[in-house]
Amino acid sequence: MTHQLLATILGIDSVRQVVQAIVSGVVTGAGYGLIGAALALILGVTGRFHFAIGSTYMVTAYLAAVAADIWGLPLIPALLVGLAIGTVFGLLIEALVYHPLASRAGEGALLPVFVGSLGIVIITENVVRLIWGNDTRNLGGFPQHTYNIGNVTFTLLDVTLVVVAIVVLGGLSLILARTILGEQIRAVRGNPLMAQAVGVNVRRIFYVVFALGSIVAGIAALFAGMKFAVEPAMGNEPVFYAFVVAFVAGTRRSPIFVGLVGIGIGLLESISTIWVSENVSALTVFGLLFVALAVRSGPAGLKQLSGALSSVNRQVGRVQRTGGS
Amino acid sequence: MPVFWIDVINQVLIFAVLAMSLNLLLGYAGQVSVAHAAFAAIGGYAASYLAIKNGVSVPLGFLIGMAGAGLVGLLISLPALLLAEEYVILLTLSVQTIVLVVITSIGALGGLYGLTGLPVVTIFGKELLRPEDWLWPLVIVNLIVFGILSWVGESPFGRILRGIRDDQLATQSLGKDVWVKKVIVFGLTSAVAGLGGALLAYYNGVSSPGLYEFSQSILIVTMVVVGGRGNLLGSVLGAAVVIGAGPFFQKVIDLSPETSSLWRLIAFGVLLIGVLALRPEGLLPEQASLPALLRRLRRRPPVAGTPPLVPAGGATAAQPPPADAPAIVNVEDVRKSFGGIHAVDGLSFELKQGHVTGLIGPNGAGKTTVFNLLTGALTPDDGKVELRDQDITGWPIDRVARSGMVRSFQDVRIFPNLTVLDNVRMAVPGQRGENLRDLFLMPWAVVGGQRKAIAAGREKLEYVGLAEKEGVLAGSLPFGEQKLLALARILAAEADVLLLDEPASGIDAEWVDRMVAIIRNLSREGMTVCIVEHNLHVVERLADHIYFMDGGKIVAAGPMEALVKEEHLVEAYFGQP
Numbered sequence: 014m015t016h017q018l019l020a021t022i023l024g025i026d027s028v029r030q031v032v033q034a035i036v037s038g039v040v041t042g043a044g045y046g047l048i049g050a051a052l053a054l055i056l057g058v059t060g061r062f063h064f065a066i067g068s069t070y071m072v073t074a075y076l077a078a079v080a081a082d083i084w085g086l087p088l089i090p091a092l093l094v095g096l097a098i099g100t101v102f103g104l105l106i107e108a109l110v111y112h113p114l115a116s117r118a119g120e121g122a123l124l125p126v127f128v129g130s131l132g133i134v135i136i137t138e139n140v141v142r143l144i145w146g147n148d149t150r151n152l153g154g155f156p157q158h159t160y161n162i163g164n165v166t167f168t169l170l171d172v173t174l175v176v177v178a179i180v181v182l183g184g185l186s187l188i189l190a191r192t193i194l195g196e197q198i199r200a201v202r203g204n205p206l207m208a209q210a211v212g213v214n215v216r217r218i219f220y221v222v223f224a225l226g227s228i229v230a231g232i233a234a235l236f237a238g239m240k241f242a243v244e245p246a247m248g249n250e251p252v253f254y255a256f257v258v259a260f261v262a263g264t265r266r267s268p269i270f271v272g273l274v275g276i277g278i279g280l281l282e283s284i285s286t287i288w289v290s291e292n293v294s295a296l297t298v299f300g301l302l303f304v305a306l307a308v309r310s311g312p313a314g315l316k317q318l319s320g321a322l323s324s325v326n327r328q329v330g331r332v333q334r335t336g337g338s
Numbered sequence: 339m340p341v342f343w344i345d346v347i348n349q350v351l352i353f354a355v356l357a358m359s360l361n362l363l364l365g366y367a368g369q370v371s372v373a374h375a376a377f378a379a380i381g382g383y384a385a386s387y388l389a390i391k392n393g394v395s396v397p398l399g400f401l402i403g404m405a406g407a408g409l410v411g412l413l414i415s416l417p418a419l420l421l422a423e424e425y426v427i428l429l430t431l432s433v434q435t436i437v438l439v440v441i442t443s444i445g446a447l448g449g450l451y452g453l454t455g456l457p458v459v460t461i462f463g464k465e466l467l468r469p470e471d472w473l474w475p476l477v478i479v480n481l482i483v484f485g486i487l488s489w490v491g492e493s494p495f496g497r498i499l500r501g502i503r504d505d506q507l508a509t510q511s512l513g514k515d516v517w518v519k520k521v522i523v524f525g526l527t528s529a530v531a532g533l534g535g536a537l538l539a540y541y542n543g544v545s546s547p548g549l550y551e552f553s554q555s556i557l558i559v560t561m562v563v564v565g566g567r568g569n570l571l572g573s574v575l576g577a578a579v580v581i582g583a584g585p586f587f588q589k590v591i592d593l594s595p596e597t598s599s600l601w602r603l604i605a606f607g608v609l610l611i612g613v614l615a616l617r618p619e620g621l622l623p624e625q626a627s628l629p630a631l632l633r634r635l636r637r638r639p640p641v642a643g644t645p646p647l648v649p650a651g652g653a654t655a656a657q658p659p660p661a662d663a664p665a666i667v668n669v670e671d672v673r674k675s676f677g678g679i680h681a682v683d684g685l686s687f688e689l690k691q692g693h694v695t696g697l698i699g700p701n702g703a704g705k706t707t708v709f710n711l712l713t714g715a716l717t718p719d720d721g722k723v724e725l726r727d728q729d730i731t732g733w734p735i736d737r738v739a740r741s742g743m744v745r746s747f748q749d750v751r752i753f754p755n756l757t758v759l760d761n762v763r764m765a766v767p768g769q770r771g772e773n774l775r776d777l778f779l780m781p782w783a784v785v786g787g788q789r790k791a792i793a794a795g796r797e798k799l800e801y802v803g804l805a806e807k808e809g810v811l812a813g814s815l816p817f818g819e820q821k822l823l824a825l826a827r828i829l830a831a832e833a834d835v836l837l838l839d840e841p842a843s844g845i846d847a848e849w850v851d852r853m854v855a856i857i858r859n860l861s862r863e864g865m866t867v868c869i870v871e872h873n874l875h876v877v878e879r880l881a882d883h884i885y886f887m888d889g890g891k892i893v894a895a896g897p898m899e900a901l902v903k904e905e906h907l908v909e910a911y912f913g914q915p
Contacts, residue, residue, distance in 0.1 A: 062424060110611060117618050123423055124370055125614045128563050131556050132614075136607035139600045253435065260428055296439045299432040306429045307417035 032165045034283045040171040042279020043178035046272030047233035048251050049258025050182055051226040053271050057264030058202045058222045061111045062123055064130035066230050066255060067248030068137040069106070073099030073231030074238035074247060075141055078150040088154035096231045103227030104220055106133055112219075134249070141245040152238040174236045181232055182272040185225065189267065198222060202265060229268075230255070254278070257302045342585070345469040350574075350581045351476040352537045355483050357561035357573035359530035364559070365567030365624070366491050367523045368503030370423060373414070373430035374531050374558045376437035379550035380407040381532025382539035383441060386453045391446075396459050396540070404532040410437075411528020415521045434552050442547050452546025459540055472541060479537070480574070483530060487570055490526070492629045493777055493784060494769040494791065497756070499523055500568070501764055504753035511713065511747075512765040512831050513739030514772075522774060564613050566620025568755070569627040576621070583609065624755060625811065634809060659692040659861065659882055666691050666835055666866045667743065672711055672721030681707045683890035685721070689835065694857065694867045696881030696898075698874070700911055703887040705870040706748065709837050713745050714738040725835065740767060744828045745837035748870075750820045754813025758804060758823055761812045763795030765830040798826040802856055818849035825856065835866045842876045854879050874898075874911075886911075 048070065055063045077095025080086045086094060114129045115122040158169035189195040200208040201218045209215050237247065254275075262274035278298060285297040360374045381403035388394035388402060414433055418426050441447055448454070459466045466472050490496055501509035502516050510516055539545040557580055565576025587602040613621065624630070665688035674682040682704045689695050697705050710716040712723055714735040723731045725743055733741075753761050770776045770787030777784060799805045802822040807815065812823060821841060828836060841857065842850045850873070857880055861867045871877050877884065878898045886894040886907055894907055901907055 056424075062427070114611075114614050114618070117615065123427075124364075124563065125618055127370070127427065128560060129611050129614050131560070132607040132610035134607075135610075136604050139603040139607070143597060143600045143604070253431070256428055256431065260425070290443070293439060293443050296436055299435045299439075302428065302432040303417075303436065306421060306425055306432070 029164045030287060031284075032163075034287055035280060036165055036167050036171075038280035038283030039276055040167065040174060040279070041283060042276035043175045043272070044233045044237060044251075044275075045254045045258050045279050046182065046275025047178050048230045048255040049262065049275045050185065050268040050271040051228075051230035051233075052252075052255040053259035053262060053264045053266070054185075054229075054268065055222055055226040056259055058198055059107075059111075059219050060122075061107070061115070062127040062130065063106075063111075063226075064127060064252060065106055065133040065137070066103075066226070067252030068134050069099050069103045069227045069248075070230050070234040070237075070251055071141070071243075071245065071248035072102045072137060073227075074152065074234035074243045075145070075150070075245065077235055078152040078238060078243045079145060081152060081154065082150055083145075088152075091152075092235050095235060096228060099231040099234070100224050100227045102137075103223045103230075106130075107219060107223045138245045138248075145245075147245065149242040149244040151242055152235070155239045168240075170236070170240055174240075177232065177236070178272060179269075181229060182268040185229065185268040188225075194221065254298070257298055261302065261305045341469055342589070344473055346582055346585045348469055348472050348476055348541060350578045351473075351480050352534060352541060353558065353561065353577040353581050354480055354574040355537065356531055356534035356558050357565065357577045358483055358487050358570050359527040359534065360558050361562045361565075361567065361570055361573045362487050362491055362496075362499070362530075363523055363527040364562050365569070365573075366496055366503065367499040367520065368423075369418065369520065369524070370427050370559070371430040371524075372427055372552070372555045372559060373434040373437070374527075375535075375550040375552070375554035376434040377407040377411055377528040377531035378535025378538060378554075379437055379441060379545075379547075380410055380535065381529075382535035382545045382550065383447055383453065384532070385536035386456050386539050386545035387447065389457050390453055390455055396457060400533065400536045403536045404529040407532025407535065408525045408529030411531075412521060412525035414528075415524030418524065419517055419520055431552075434555055438547055438551060441550075448546070450547060452544050452548075453539075454544050456540055456543055456545070476537070479533075483533070484570055484574075487530070488629060489781075490774070490777060491568075491570065494764070494771040494788070495519065495773065495777060497760060497764040498772060500756055500760075501753055504755055505751050507715070507735075508747065508751040508753070509764075510735040511715075511739055511745055511751075512827065513736050513744065513767055513833075514764075515736050526774070560610060564610065564620060566622040566624065566626070568624030569620065569622045571628055572620050572622035572626075579609070579621070580606070659690070663690045663692050665689065666726055667712070667868075668722075668724040668727075669708075669712070670722045670724070672708075672718045672723065674707060674711055674716060674718050680890050682711060682718075685887075685890070685892060687885050687892060687895070689866050689868050690883070691866050692861055692864050693882040694861045694869065694880045696877040696884040697868060697870045697887060698877055698884060698911070699887035699893075704890040705887055706839060707890075708887075709745050709839055709870065712738075712837060713743065739831060739833065742833045743835040743837065744831045744833040746824045746828055746839055746841060748840040748843070750817075750824045752812045752815075752820050752823050752827070754811065756812055757808065758799065758810050758812050758815070759792065759795050759808035761823055762798050762826050762830045763791040765827045766791040766794050767832050795830055798829045801829065802826045803852065818845035821845055821849070821853065822856075825853070829860075834864070836860065836868070838867065838869045838871075840871055841869060842871060842873050850876060 048066065052063060052066050055061060055066070073095045075095075076098045077091045080094040081088060081091035110129050110133060111126050114125045118125045155170050160167055160169070160172075189198060197208070197213045197218055198221065200211070200213055201215055205215050208218075233251070234248070237251070258271060258275045258278055261278070262271040278301070281301065282294050282298050285294045289296075356374060356378060360371065363369050363371055381400075383403075384406045385396070385399035385403035388399040389396060394402070414430070418429055421429060442449055461475055464471065466475065491499070498509060498514050498516070498519050501512075501514065502519065506516055535550065538549050542549065561576035561580045562573055563576075564579055565574070566572030583606050584599075584602050587605060588598055667689040669685060669687050672682055672685045673680065685704075685708065697708065699705060707716065711718050714730070714733045714737070717732045721731070722729060725738070725741055728741070730738055730741060753764070756764070769791050770780065771784035796805060796808065799808055802825055804819060804822055804826060807819065812820065815823060825838070825841065838857070842853050845853070854876060857867060857869070869877065869880065881898065884896065884898055884901055885892045886901060888910055894901055894904060
């Protein structure tokens, strides 16, 4: 009885509904975690505002589908072809767009790189439409198997995604923490000038990071493609989640931590759908981003805020004084 | 002209309103917002809803829409104040998403379809039905918006915005309050975006989410960047390029209907990257703005002859300062630690009026930290800083500067994208037109004030011998002249206590002589000067009194002749005697 009452108060229909929301939250969140960790790595090390990571995402999944559909490759080789093309694409973005724009702009490189990445998003999406059409494609062939435990359902693909996400992000964390390459990446992330001074090839590290990030984001894209479908605009939404995850987690944290934050955000979004409709649940996520950003500045920010308020007061006082005279 | 092109021009004019307002925020104040379409949405939806559901008249609906957008802009600016550039992008990104989701999910606003059945706009009894009816009203709106935004952008207020963009700390250090300016510019530009949004809704006869989605915000950012940041006319051109690209490719280049829209978008993306790569400052750069060109036309001819090495008033230079001059600045037992490191550890000293006080010591002795503590860039953990017997410990940077103590920076921190004269006249304190009240209620006072500030700025430039370079971009000056400009700039701030961080380091001997002469002269005119300087010859020539710092403490004090006799000091400074 009391359970019933509590459930009614909380607006929950059944325990099953909650468990199902948790399961799907973890699965979606694993995808967010992958692309978020990819973006966090690129942002943290290279400082490029890589909005076009959504294009890398789409190119990887779309080309895998093209490889399977049109070129007739079996699933696994098709996925690998997609990943390889997506990685090359990511490297080309850095080599042909970001690097030239950033070196011309010098210190104020953020805006040119950001706007340039928007240009890449527009070009890539429409080139794909021009060559292969507007339709969605299936990336089929993964064994269809649905588990049903106490009326909570999930698929073999879901389980695989979570396992792969843990392995990939764990592996990436180990690379960063334990290898010489990882040490160099962390050195560049900490202080590129210093890293250069002690003999690290910073340009090379940028490319390594773009390659790693493109692969990790591409893996998320392949799973999204296999679960749903692929289409030329499929990267536009995940990129928002990637930014939310990367900034809530912080761009200097280990990939496995970023992955956990991704799962947390997936959970938050999916559990909130118990109470609100699906399109409003995006509000929860961006509301969280807003709060995270507002809180981010910490005590130093509060000091500035109080300074701002006191100067507002002074101005108001001045207005009142002059108004009275 | 065919209706097709009139329609395109109308759309360009509406987006020009949005792009010009974003330019004031992004191009002048350096705040990158990707939520401009969301502010337009607030204006558009408010104006439409009030007219349809409450029968509010169209002009009143526009005004309320603008006020609503402006208010939301003010609120958003508060967290944005505290964030670094990339976080401001993300913050506005989340605002854009939140506003659109909220609008779409409110049933009364028509969901995905939006609000239809907007009343027809009438102006002087004429109904605006066809595109050609809209053309002239939109041209007039554009002229008004251009006029107002230019007035704000080229005013003392606008110069402070550009100062914030180029170097926020330097702007504060000249006594300018940057926080309120940022809040106001967010609010003002959001309100104008609300106007653009209302125009968009009424022109299309519908207020729907598609008009205001994220991609529209991106287009507006693109218009500003392609057109030229800091140049309002550039934004109109940017709007024409971005909006006109589609119809141009559609009409002028013959493509099959199925693929033409794709080619058009691809060409647009290539154009975007091409402009960024070949002309990063935009099609119409800041220096080519209409007001800047007008100024260049009006500029007075340069003063003939080379500037005097010793500035005017050099005759008094021979008199030494009185030894019993009053202490203007008193520092008592000030401490500051970073983590476990005591950067400044119980420091006490005074700066006397009309004296040049030198602060010397090995690297890491804490000299620059002392300047930061005196000017409010850092707050002491303990101890007291007094300026003319007033306790200023913990005051914000701009307030200390307005109270008469300003500093220069070792790395000059001039505003590279402003002209030499603009750098200096920006610093003139208490100008009319640093706030919107003056700008809109007392425009004539602003004009007079500008004239005075220009005169004051030129006077300081003549003093340091840079008068001939007033129209040059500060970033293009050689380093020695940048140091002189930085000095002129703090002189224009009309402080009587000058803290100079390495005024003579990294510059040629010729400039060193001029710098020494100017500083000497300033102190003889009664200014209180404190210099941190590595070049001991400069310190020897200038300083009446020297404090020797080591490990965050003052270990010796006196005139140079006395200090050089103390062997352990010489050893600490030079390594070897």
